[in-house]
């Protein structure tokens with residue numbers, strides 16, 4: 001299955017399809033933008049730090065740094081990525097007070113754009129460390145499963161495991177590919193990633209984690225991994241459509257070719 005074959009999906013806040021028939025154009029734009037920002041700030045880790053600070057609303061950049069960098073990045077991202085985040089403003093307007101405590105749900109549009117670059121940068125920086133990790137696992141968002149059959153997944157050693165009951169299921173397709181690269185795939189259901197990651201970290205000498213999740217969840221997972229000395233990489237869902245966002249579960253997809261590109 002190629003990404004061109006994926007159905008065009010609209011998410012609650014974002015869709016990597018934008019106004020295209022596949023998400024390939026999104027990945028092309030993200031790579032181009034990251035290369036552009038690296039021309040202004042050639043050190044990948046330093047750029048990552050600035051991108052993160054810019055998303056936090058505070059900019060405590062050193063005086064030696066180019067102070068026009070963050071405004072330039074934010075302006076360029078707004079111009080280039082707004083077509084992928086058209087639902088954010090309405091979602092935030094309609095978000096009830098009781099749900100505003102959820103930091104993922106209250107992600108602002110500028111943060112989505114910065115997170116998109118953060119994912120690309122983390123992939124570039126940690127891809128090699130991920131590959132060289134002695135133990136590699138993947139957490140795949142549960143909303144990627146095929147909604148037609150009753151999912152036959154079972155509880156595994158650390159998380160839920162797909163049993164491959166249908167060939168069309170994105171979790172099955174992803175799992176087959178991940179196993180080819182010696183990565184243990186799991187369906188992500190745990191609410192306590194901190195506890196799960198600490199357990200895995202304690203059991204293995206070096207750990208690499210691959211996430212397939214919606215943009216804000218993926219960034220949150222990647223940041224947690226880095227705190228725990230786990231090498232992270234990840235692929236964002238094509239759109240955010242699970243019950244947490246939409247009130248009811250809707251099928252989703254991800255770009256399989258991009259996953260393979262990350263693993264090769």
Ligand code: SF4
Nearest residue numbers: 151152162163165169
């Ligand atoms: S292929 Fe795996 S994840 Fe998909 S529905 Fe079957 S058991 Fe569940």
